[in-house]
Amino acid sequence: MQRTTSTNDDVVTAARDGAPEGLVIVAEHQTAGRGRLNRQWVSPPGTGLTFSVLLRPAVAEERWTWLPLLTGVALAEACATATGVDVVLKWPNDLLARDRKLGGILATRVESAVVIGIGVNVTTAREDLPVAEATSLLLAGAAAPDREHVLGVALRTLADRYQSWSATGGDPETLRAAYAARCGTLGARIRVALPDGSSLDGTATDIDTDGRLVVETADGEHAVSSGDVVHVRSA
Numbered sequence: 001m002q003r004t005t006s007t008n009d010d011v012v013t014a015a016r017d018g019a020p021e022g023l024v025i026v027a028e029h030q031t032a033g034r035g036r037l038n039r040q041w042v043s044p045p046g047t048g049l050t051f052s053v054l055l056r057p058a059v060a061e062e063r064w065t066w067l068p069l070l071t072g073v074a075l076a077e078a079c080a081t082a083t084g085v086d087v088v089l090k091w092p093n094d095l096l097a098r099d100r101k102l103g104g105i106l107a108t109r110v111e112s113a114v115v116i117g118i119g120v121n122v123t124t125a126r127e128d129l130p131v132a133e134a135t136s137l138l139l140a141g142a143a144a145p146d147r148e149h150v151l152g153v154a155l156r157t158l159a160d161r162y163q164s165w166s167a168t169g170g171d172p173e174t175l176r177a178a179y180a181a182r183c184g185t186l187g188a189r190i191r192v193a194l195p196d197g198s199s200l201d202g203t204a205t206d207i208d209t210d211g212r213l214v215v216e217t218a219d220g221e222h223a224v225s226s227g228d229v230v231h232v233r234s235a
C-alpha cells in the first residue's frame, strides 16, 4: 500500500479478524511507524522497506521468544545476500552495518499469533536519516540497492528460517548457533538499560536457550530478556 499509519497495526487488525499465517503488508510510507521500547520508526517515503508479517506458530509458546531473533538472523542474511553488505546483529535484533543502525524488528503478540514488523533503510541518503547514528544499505556500500529485490530475498530467507525452525518444534540450538555467528554483542563490553530504569554494565557472554542475553557483571551473571544495549568502546 502507499500510505498507512503502521503496517504492524494493520497486520494486528487482520490477525484479530482471522487472517491466515503468511499475510504480508508492505507500505511505501508509514505516518506513525513504531519501534521497540515505545520509540518511533521514521523512514522517508520510498527509501526503505517497512513491512509486517503474520505468523501463527505451531510450536510451544515458550519458544516464541526466539521469533524476533530468528527474524534478525534472516534479515541479516538477506541483506548480505542481496547487497553484499556485512550485517551484524546487536542483541536482541537491531541490524547494524559498520556499527550503525540499518534496521530493526518489532514483534507484537496478538492472541495466538505473532506480528513481526521489519524496517530497513535501503537507499536513504545521510541527510534523510532520522538520527545521525543510523545508516542505509546504500551508505554502507551497496552499489545500487533495489528495494524490491531486498524484499524478495528477505521474505524467502525468513520463510526458510521459520519453516526449518518450526519443523524442529522450535528447537533453539541451530538458530542459536546462527544467531551467535552474526551477533556483535557477544563478547563485547556493554551497558544494558533495563525496563525498570536500572542498568547493567558488564560483558555479554552468551545467549541462553530462551534467547536471553547473559551478562557477566562485577556481582555475577544476569540473564536479560528485554533492554536497550549499548556496545561500550574501550578508550
Ligand code: BTN
Pocket: 005, 006, 007, 008, 009, 030, 032, 033, 034, 035, 036, 037, 039, 041, 049, 050, 051, 052, 094, 103, 104, 105, 106, 117, 118, 119
Ligand atoms: C526498532 O528497531 O525499534 C524496531 C523498528 C521496527 C519498524 C518496523 S517498520 C514496519 C513495522 N511497522 C511499524 O510500525 N514498525 C515496524
